[in-house]
Amino acid sequence: QVQLVQSGAEVKKPGSSVRVSCKAYVDTFSTNAISWVRQAPGQGLEWMGGIHPAFATPTYAQNFKGRVTITTDESTSTAYMELSSLRSEDTAVYYCARERRTTGTTGAFHMWGPGTMVTVSS
């Protein structure tokens, strides 16, 4: 079944890092860009960054530059998002989302992962 499967919930201490994975069960992983979007409890959606597996050069939202790293592993059809220097405000559900077109990130996310809850607490 065509879908995105994310890693499980995480509980982290302030100052630490978290890595969330997103495995794509699709015909061809490298053709479409993947983005990471987060949603704090009771809040809206926030785009963190995206990457096209074929080009492997990520683009990050200004709010996260220096703290987020997005990568892909074509051999396992998996995208990763690592967020460092965690603080309580990073407590959120983190989603991966795949573009329906092959040319880059435009927000046409026709596939969304189920989300991964990351809780930052001392």
Added chain:
Amino acid sequence: QSALTQPASVSGSPGQSITISCTGTASDIGSYDYVSWHQQHPGKAPKLLIYDVTNRPSGVSNRFSGSKSGITASLTISGLQPEDEADYYCASFTARATLVFGTGTQVTVL
């Protein structure tokens, strides 16, 4: 990059039409036709409703339609149904080659 501006809430009775606005700037909505709309029910992942301002993915009801004028995009839901009660988010490509979401709109079916 500031979030695109949406009304916090919109409501309507079953069968009515409602429109949700999404206001950006000349550096995002005003310059690109990469505006999308996403529906999110509580506790669920978002779902793509509209992409490239007006296009609907297969399987999305034709009761949902999108448009754009200047720096404002709009989503219209016609023939409002109880299952349309959800949160709705717009998103736009930006001049920095990034993406920005709207603040979100809660739709209530009276």
